[in-house]
Amino acid sequence: MAATMAQKILARAAGKPHVRVNEIVTARVDLAMANDITAPLAIKALRAAGARKVFDPDKIAIFAGRHMPFPNMQFATDVNATARFCDEQGIRKFYANGEGMDHAVAPELGLFRPGMLVLNADSHSCTAGALGTFAVPMGSTDMAYVFAFGESWLLVPGTIRVRYSGKAGPYITSKDLVLATMRELGVDGARYKVLEFDGDALYALEQDERFTIANMAIEMGAKTAIMRPDAKTEAYLQRRTDVAYETVFSDPGAEYEATIDIDVAALAPQVAKPFMPSNVVAAAELKGKKITQVAIGTCTNGRMVDLLQAAEVLRGRKVAKGVRLVITPASIQTYQQAMREGLIELFMEAGATVNPPGCGPCAGIHMGVLNAEDVCVATHNRNFRGRMGHRDAEIYLASPYVAAASAIAGTIADPREVLQ
Amino acid sequence: MKCEGRIHIFGDHIDTDVIIPATLLLKTDNESLAKGCFAAVYPGFHERVTPGDLIFAGDNFGCGSSREHAPLAIKAAGIGCVVAASFSRIFYRSAINVGLPIVICPPAIAKAREGERAAVDFVAGTVTVGDETFDFPAFPAGIVAILECGGLVGFMEKRLKAEQAQRA
Numbered sequence: 001m002a003a004t005m006a007q008k009i010l011a012r013a014a015g016k017p018h019v020r021v022n023e024i025v026t027a028r029v030d031l032a033m034a035n036d037i038t039a040p041l042a043i044k045a046l047r048a049a050g051a052r053k054v055f056d057p058d059k060i061a062i063f064a065g066r067h068m069p070f071p072n073m074q075f076a077t078d079v080n081a082t083a084r085f086c087d088e089q090g091i092r093k094f095y096a097n098g099e100g101m102d103h104a105v106a107p108e109l110g111l112f113r114p115g116m117l118v119l120n121a122d123s124h125s126c127t128a129g130a131l132g133t134f135a136v137p138m139g140s141t142d143m144a145y146v147f148a149f150g151e152s153w154l155l156v157p158g159t160i161r162v163r164y165s166g167k168a169g170p171y172i173t174s175k176d177l178v179l180a181t182m183r184e185l186g187v188d189g190a191r192y193k194v195l196e197f198d199g200d201a202l203y204a205l206e207q208d209e210r211f212t213i214a215n216m217a218i219e220m221g222a223k224t225a226i227m228r229p230d231a232k233t234e235a236y237l238q239r240r241t242d243v244a245y246e247t248v249f250s251d252p253g254a255e256y257e258a259t260i261d262i263d264v265a266a267l268a269p270q271v272a273k274p275f276m277p278s279n280v281v282a283a284a285e286l287k288g289k290k291i292t293q294v295a296i297g298t299c300t301n302g303r304m305v306d307l308l309q310a311a312e313v314l315r316g317r318k319v320a321k322g323v324r325l326v327i328t329p330a331s332i333q334t335y336q337q338a339m340r341e342g343l344i345e346l347f348m349e350a351g352a353t354v355n356p357p358g359c360g361p362c363a364g365i366h367m368g369v370l371n372a373e374d375v376c377v378a379t380h381n382r383n384f385r386g387r388m389g390h391r392d393a394e395i396y397l398a399s400p401y402v403a404a405a406s407a408i409a410g411t412i413a414d415p416r417e418v419l420q
Numbered sequence: 421m422k423c424e425g426r427i428h429i430f431g432d433h434i435d436t437d438v439i440i441p442a443t444l445l446l447k448t449d450n451e452s453l454a455k456g457c458f459a460a461v462y463p464g465f466h467e468r469v470t471p472g473d474l475i476f477a478g479d480n481f482g483c484g485s486s487r488e489h490a491p492l493a494i495k496a497a498g499i500g501c502v503v504a505a506s507f508s509r510i511f512y513r514s515a516i517n518v519g520l521p522i523v524i525c526p527p528a529i530a531k532a533r534e535g536e537r538a539a540v541d542f543v544a545g546t547v548t549v550g551d552e553t554f555d556f557p558a559f560p561a562g563i564v565a566i567l568e569c570g571g572l573v574g575f576m577e578k579r580l581k582a583e584q585a586q587r588a
């Protein structure tokens with residue numbers, strides 16, 4: 001019986017030969033995760049239920065260093081308590097020492113492999129789909145149950161296929177591809193579905209660029225994203241893990257609920273206007289819109305490839321007067337590589353503030369919070385009201401090229417104009 | 421099990437940043453969560469809620485982050501039930517897990533007006549707005565089992581006790 005990647009991974013995790021779309025299964029998890037914000041509630045729920053031991057400390061990873069150094073005392077208290085919990089339970093995959101944020105760090109550490117089922121108390125878990133991992137986000141109490149029993153109930157989702165074709169023009173990145181997809185699907189066009197990304201233009205992208213696309217699947221309401229691993233994925237994994245894995249592929253004839261075809265050759269740089277990530281227009285339409293801050297980083301665009309794109313624009317140029325440029329590498333590995341390659345120096349010369357690795361100002365917690373009059377171009381994934389601070393602050397989502405070009409211009413800019 | 425109160429209307433795609441901003445996620449006691457509910461975008465919301473009031477919303481309620489503080493804050497503010505045209509996936513699970521009643525009933529949304537009275541009867545499976553009553557579909561068996569325990573913590577407790585008894 002022909003099956004999608006999602007069906008195959010869930011069937012294996014549920015111990016069944018085959019699962020049907022819309023069937024509810026109980027699935028065993030290969031890795032369970034939580035972070036600085038969601039782990040404390042999960043631990044509270046676990047204790048309230050009277051659970052004394054987690055199901056398997058080696059199959060749990062906690063990333064509590066997303067907002068290092070801590071913005072306030074409560075944060076320190078929560079992370080310290082989470083550290084004690086991990087100690088007690090023998091959870092060795094505990095990261096709160098400046099490693100950065102999980103959606104960037106976990107792939108670098110080889111924690112995600114093709115065919116795995118990962119459950120994570122964080123909505124951007126879908127990022128792992130770029131490696132052929134089936135990673136499903138859920139809340140803290142759901143995660144408490146997973147920590148206790150190593151399993152959870154899941155509805156087998158239908159799959160929507162997105163195919164990218166054509167050759168992208170200069171300065172068109174994977175962010176432009178996913179923003180164009182958001183414009184098509186809206187913020188709930190893939191609700192409860194899996195987004196399976198495919199097509200020549202996807203596989204022309206480097207592995208690090210593909211994470212950007214998988215990352216924003218949740219913004220379309222999807223349960224998660226998935227991509228077929230290719231030779232680039234294999235090479236990426238080979239450098240990072242020696243754990244064996246079993247790659248699965250969607251069968252020819254597998255059933256898709258819809259197929260969306262996007263010709264990337266026709267794409268101009270894209271920008272999502274406030275206050276929805278689906279509110280997407282061409283950057284050129286916003287030309288001249290004055291800005292006060294630019295933020296480059298996050299689980300969407302905080303990897304080496306993103307910093308290189310920003311550097312291409314910022315090299316030898318200065319940030320416009322009246323604009324703050326905040327750059328946050330998503331992981332320590334990225335930060336170190338950027339340092340070795342002279343990017344940190346280059347950013348500082350251009351007038352940027354470089355944050356330590358982590359989430360940076362994305363959720364309005366610290367390191368670049370916005371006030372009412374602020375207008376920010378961010379490489380992030382969300383621009384909802386109040387996301388980065390004040391309810392009236394405007395957030396425009398774009399690629400690192402558009403963000404850096406806007407920082408130079410002092411207004412929203414098309415990078416093709418700034419660089420030519 | 422019933423819930424009756426005044427209607428608070430919300431639109432489509434109400435996201436978790438609007439329900440409770442990330443800056444307010446650290447204090448998880450009921451009073452802080454109640455104060456944080458819609459605090460940035462609709463200041464003073466919790467003061468306008470009489471316990472048992474209902475939220476009536478459009479499509480994709482609770483989209484965005486996985487923060488469970490969102491259903492917890494709505495519950496802490498005194499809302500007895502959220503009726504929506506549809507829910508985001510993570511919010512749907514988390515609301516059930518923390519014992520915030522939620523109902524999918526698009527025709528009732530169309531009739532609802534701000535400040536009017538409404539009632540939800542969870543046993544009969546009906547939403548009443550004014551003098552009109554609408555049916556909503558029953559929850560799947562697995563979800564009913566969680567609801568019967570008052571949420572997922574109660575359900576876990578029951579399973580842990582059963583496993584202990586089996587070992588003894």
